[in-house]
Amino acid sequence: MTATAHSHEHPIYGLMAELSSADALIAAAHKVHEAGYRKVDAYTPYPIEEVSHALGHHRSKLPIIVLIGGVCGMIGGYLLQYWVAVLEYPINIGGRPLHSWPAFIVPTFECTILGAALSAVLGMFALNGLPHPYHPVFNVPRFALASRDRYFLVIEASDPKFDHDATRRFLLDLNASEVTDVAN
Amino acid sequence: MATPDDGAALQSPEKPYKVPIVAPGHTTATVTDKISAVVQSRTPRWWFIGFGISFLLLMMFLNSVTWLLWKGVGIWGINQPVGWGFAIINFVWWIGIGHAGTLISAILLLLRQEWRTSINRFAEAMTLFAVSCAGLYPLLHLGRPWLFYWLMPYPNTMGMWPNFRSPLVWDVFAVSTYATVSLLFWYVGLVPDLATLRDRSRHRFWQVVYGFGAMGWRGSAKHWHNYETAYLLLAGLATPLVLSVHTVVSFDFAIGIIPGWHATIFPPYFVAGAIYAGFAMVLLLSIPLRVAFNLEDFITLRHLQNMGKVMLATGMIVFYGYMTEFFFAWYSGNHLEQFTSMNRILGPYKWHWFGLMFCNGVAPQILWMRRFRTSPFWLFVVSLIVSVGMWLERFVIVVTSLHRDFLPSSWGMYAGTKWDWMTFIGSMGLFLTLFFLFIRFLPLISIFEMRTIVPGTKGEPSRGSEMTEVPQ
Numbered sequence: 001m002t003a004t005a006h007s008h009e010h011p012i013y014g015l016m017a018e019l020s021s022a023d024a025l026i027a028a029a030h031k032v033h034e035a036g037y038r039k040v041d042a043y044t045p046y047p048i049e050e051v052s053h054a055l056g057h058h059r060s061k062l063p064i065i066v067l068i069g070g071v072c073g074m075i076g077g078y079l080l081q082y083w084v085a086v087l088e089y090p091i092n093i094g095g096r097p098l099h100s101w102p103a104f105i106v107p108t109f110e111c112t113i114l115g116a117a118l119s120a121v122l123g124m125f126a127l128n129g130l131p132h133p134y135h136p137v138f139n140v141p142r143f144a145l146a147s148r149d150r151y152f153l154v155i156e157a158s159d160p161k162f163d164h165d166a167t168r169r170f171l172l173d174l175n176a177s178e179v180t181d182v183a184n
Numbered sequence: 185m186a187t188p189d190d191g192a193a194l195q196s197p198e199k200p201y202k203v204p205i206v207a208p209g210h211t212t213a214t215v216t217d218k219i220s221a222v223v224q225s226r227t228p229r230w231w232f233i234g235f236g237i238s239f240l241l242l243m244m245f246l247n248s249v250t251w252l253l254w255k256g257v258g259i260w261g262i263n264q265p266v267g268w269g270f271a272i273i274n275f276v277w278w279i280g281i282g283h284a285g286t287l288i289s290a291i292l293l294l295l296r297q298e299w300r301t302s303i304n305r306f307a308e309a310m311t312l313f314a315v316s317c318a319g320l321y322p323l324l325h326l327g328r329p330w331l332f333y334w335l336m337p338y339p340n341t342m343g344m345w346p347n348f349r350s351p352l353v354w355d356v357f358a359v360s361t362y363a364t365v366s367l368l369f370w371y372v373g374l375v376p377d378l379a380t381l382r383d384r385s386r387h388r389f390w391q392v393v394y395g396f397g398a399m400g401w402r403g404s405a406k407h408w409h410n411y412e413t414a415y416l417l418l419a420g421l422a423t424p425l426v427l428s429v430h431t432v433v434s435f436d437f438a439i440g441i442i443p444g445w446h447a448t449i450f451p452p453y454f455v456a457g458a459i460y461a462g463f464a465m466v467l468l469l470s471i472p473l474r475v476a477f478n479l480e481d482f483i484t485l486r487h488l489q490n491m492g493k494v495m496l497a498t499g500m501i502v503f504y505g506y507m508t509e510f511f512f513a514w515y516s517g518n519h520l521e522q523f524t525s526m527n528r529i530l531g532p533y534k535w536h537w538f539g540l541m542f543c544n545g546v547a548p549q550i551l552w553m554r555r556f557r558t559s560p561f562w563l564f565v566v567s568l569i570v571s572v573g574m575w576l577e578r579f580v581i582v583v584t585s586l587h588r589d590f591l592p593s594s595w596g597m598y599a600g601t602k603w604d605w606m607t608f609i610g611s612m613g614l615f616l617t618l619f620f621l622f623i624r625f626l627p628l629i630s631i632f633e634m635r636t637i638v639p640g641t642k643g644e645p646s647r648g649s650e651m652t653e654v655p656q
Contacts, residue, residue, distance in 0.1 A: 029405075045212055046376075046635040047408035057406055060413040070421075080337060081348045089345040105431055106354040110361040113425045117365045117418060121372055124414035128407045131399035138402070144383035146403050147376070149213035149635075 010157035013136035013184045014039075015167055016143070017153045017176035022048055025151035028174040029054035031155065035170065039159035041136065043152040065123035066116050067103045073115020139183045154182060205299045205637065207481035212635040215482070218385055219631045222477045227624065230476065235620040241613020248606040249324065257327055259603040266582075266598035267590045271325035273578040274608050276433055277461070278318035278615075279359065280454075280574060283426055284462020285311025286366060289373070290422035293415075298564055299490055301637055302482045305630040306473065306623070307466050308370045313618040314465070315363045317611040322355070324607070351435040358432035369418050372411075375401050376632040430458040437581065444524040444585030447512060453505025460498035460544070461574035463491050464567035469619070471560045471567075473628065482629055485558050492557040495570065499548040502577075506545070519549025520590065528584045532597065536580050 019025045025042060029051050032040050042051045081104040090098050125131070135156060137143050146152050155167055155177070171179045206215070218558040252259060263268040285307040292300035325330045335356045337346050346353045348571070379401035382394035434454035438443040467488065474483040528537045547569045556562040588595045600608075622628065 042405040043403045044405065044408065045216070045380075045403060046632045047412045048405070049409075049412070051405045052409045055405055057409055060410045062413045063417065066417050084337060085348055089343075090385055091347075100349055103349040106351075106428075106435075107348060107357040109428060110354075110357040110425075111595075113421050113428075114361045114364060116423050116426075117368055120414045120417045120421065121368045124372070125399070125412050127410045128404075130401065130407075133395065133400045135400060135402055143402075147380040147383045148216045149211065165606040 010184070012157050012164075013139075013182040014154050014156040014159075014162070015164070015171060016137065016140055016180045016182050017171040017174060018142060018178045018180070019151040019153065019175060020177055024175045025153060026050045026054055028153055028171075028176070031174055032155065032170075036161050037155050037159050037167075039156035039162075041154050041156075043143070043146040043154070045147055045149055045151075060127070062120065062123050062127060065127075066120045069119025069123070070116030072111050074108055074112040076115070077111025078104060081107060082112075105133060136182050136184055140180050142178070142180070196342045203484045203486040205302065205484060205486055206634070207484065208639075210481065210638045212363075212638060215634040215638055216380060216631055217479070218272075218479070219627050219629050220381060221636065222479075222623070223625060223627055228476070231624060233621065235617065237354070238613050238616035238620055241610055242617045244606050245610025248603050248610055249320075251414070251603065252607070253329065257325065259601065260602045260607075261599050261604055263596070263598075265594050265596050266586045268325075268384060268582045269598060270600045270604040270608055271321045272436075273319050273582050274577065274611065275321035275325075275350060276454075276578045276582075277363075277575050278314045279320070279433060279575050280430060280458035280461045281465045281571075282311040282314035282362075282462065282463060283430060283458035284367070284466050285309070285314075286362075286369075286426040287459055287462065288466070289369060290419040290426065293419045293437065294423060297490075299487055301633045302471060302484075302487055302629055303491075304633070305370075305373065306469060306628045307462075308366065308373065309619065309622045309626075309628070310465060310469060311366050312363070312370055313615045313622075314462075315359070315366060316618065317615050319359055319363060320611065320614075324426055334437040351432065354432045355436055359431045360582065362425060362429045365418070365422055369422055372415060372418065373630055373633075374626065375399065376403065376411075377422050377630060379403065380631055381627065400433050403432070427455055428453045433608045437585075441517070442585050443520040444509075444528070444581070446521075447509060449505055449508045449512070453502055453508070455499045456501035457577065459576060460495060460502055461571060463498070464570040464574070467495070467563050467567040468571065471564045473623065477628070479629065482634065484497050485560075488560060488563055489554075489558050492551045492563055492566075495566070496557075499544060499570070503545045504560055506541075513635065524528075524585060524588070527588055528580060531584065531588070532583050533580065533587070537584070540573055540576040540580055543569045543576060545637060547573070596656045 004151055017028065019028060022044070025044065026048065029040075029042055033056050038056075039165075040055055042048075042055060044051060082099065085100070085104075086098045090149070092098075137152070143152060152173070153174075155162060155171070157164075161167075169177050210218075260269060260271070262271075266528060285304075288300050288307040289304040289311075293304075317476060323329045334340075334344075335346060335353070346356075348354075375398055378394045378398035382391055382398050385391045385394055431451040431454065434450035438450040441444060470483050470491075471488070474480050510525050513521040516522075528534075546567055550556045550562065551566060556566070583598050587598055
């Protein structure tokens with residue numbers, strides 16, 4: 001799904017519909033999904049869960065990534081302390097046990113949180129494909145309002161059901177105030 | 185929903201419980217415009233004055249740190265028997281202040297306290313800057329701060345490793361994790377707002393600068409989906425973390441066998457004290473900010489009153505902690521514990537102790553009265569007193585426990601030198617300089633989260649648009 005392959009196949013990236021309210025966007029998203037479009041994305045100024053549901057997005061893979069990150073942090077943190085205190089640098093102080101696990105709990109806990117938090121943030125950016133400085137939707141001047149108070153719905157040209165004129169008419173029927181071609 | 189009544193109530197200190205968390209009449213567009221205007225309009229004159237003073241204080245800090253590096257910790261008042269002094273007092277004071285930011289951004293998010301939305305961004309920034317100030321102190325106290333990296337476990341030619349059984353090493357892990365996670369949380373929250381600033385900037389330079397920070401954020405539904413999950417998970421992770429950090433800080437004392445430190449009450453009462461001090465600082469920052477930037481619509485009397493209530497509650501917990509310490513000193517039957525406790529009240533540092541009792545125990549009690557709790561002026565005054573009180577608390581804990589050692593022949597007195605004071609006041613300069621830069625270049629209220637709480641938007645159910653009345 002490289003950008004170059006994209007631009008060779010299709011003269012435009014897709015069609016962008018502008019909607020003036022969140023309710024209109026949610027309704028439109030439902031209809032677009034029902035009509036069978038799958039390469040669809042919505043752009044909103046703040047998170048709206050229903051849009052994601054309407055477009056049929058799957059559950060986020062993030063929780064499992066965070067779990068793995070946290071478990072790795074936990075095991076890594078504990079093993080580090082075990083290795084240091086028991087194997088690499090054992091110090092016998094009055095015959096006290098080298099594997100003094102209660103003392104290792106605090107750094108283990110902190111490493112767990114660190115591993116989980118790092119994987120939450122890096123995982124979120126990775127799943128979202130960020131950083132991604134250039135994207136065709138930025139070619140539409142009014143798209144700057146997506147970060148203010150406007151709601152946009154884009155059907156990509158690579159969608160099998162995409163037909164420039166038919167899709168355009170379909171979008172106009174969804175209360176879109178404007179439908180624009182998105183240049184590649 | 186907004187009623188005409190709400191507008192009047194906003195102005196009326198008599199009925200602050202009727203004040204909505206966002207003034208009526210705001211939409212997603214107006215909150216965006218109003219908050220970004222703070223960043224994108226001309227720099228007000230007071231900003232230069234405030235920044236200038238802060239920067240001078242920062243220079244004083246650099247000056248005293250330079251002299252410290254040149255001469256060593258002998259320029260400070262520390263000696264036997266009080267080896268911890270200002271550096272540790274200030275470390276605990278600053279890191280405690282930081283805790284309110286994480287509490288607001290993480291714990292109140294999980295508890296679905298919508299009012300947190302207006303204050304979480306700058307409270308998180310406060311956390312970050314307070315932790316930066318805090319983190320410097322133990323390093324400067326090391327004696328040879330340039331070898332600070334010896335604290336971290338890394339393979340080295342000396343063949344040495346940190347002692348993981350020491351609370352001081354736990355502290356390294358706790359504070360560095362806390363700083364990292366706070367930074368991540370703050371940055372993740374900023375990304376959509378940086379995209380807003382990028383889209384609004386007219387000058388190419390700012391488009392590029394904010395664009396870098398926004399990393400190409402475009403508000404896609406797929407992105408928001410992962411984003412909300414990440415945000416919630418980070419809140420869930422930051423919650424136990426913030427409670428652990430001050431717990432570990434209290435272990436620095438409680439694990440030691442010094443009378444006056446060796447107490448199991450320390451972790452919970454340190455955490456409560458941290459939140460107490462932190463909310464005082466959030467109030468000290470938000471009361472001038474809302475006036476200076478004309479943000480009374482977003483930081484309403486309701487926010488101030490809620491913060492006052494949190495302060496009152498945590499203040500009572502802290503006071504209970506003080507009383508418990510005395511009770512257990514008596515109940516333990518240990519004469520050294522009993523001596524240390526009586527020495528706090530009657531010894532040479534008794535005025536510090538009485539000051540602490542007044543600042544943390546007595547003064548905040550006026551917040552029981554709605555008239556004071558809803559007055560920005562009185563909240564500001566109480567917050568100042570509490571900040572002083574929390575500093576005195578750490579002074580009393582650190583100094584009075586150490587200055588009369590087990591043997592009277594090793595007793596001594598402690599006082600900060602001018603370098604101690606310059607470093608302390610200078611670190612406020614570091615904090616304020618960073619804060620002034622923050623309010624000038626980044627949105628001090630989370631724009632995208634504010635959009636979810638204005639009427640007529642489809643946020644998550646938990647962040648709906650109702651402006652409920654608080655039952656009294």
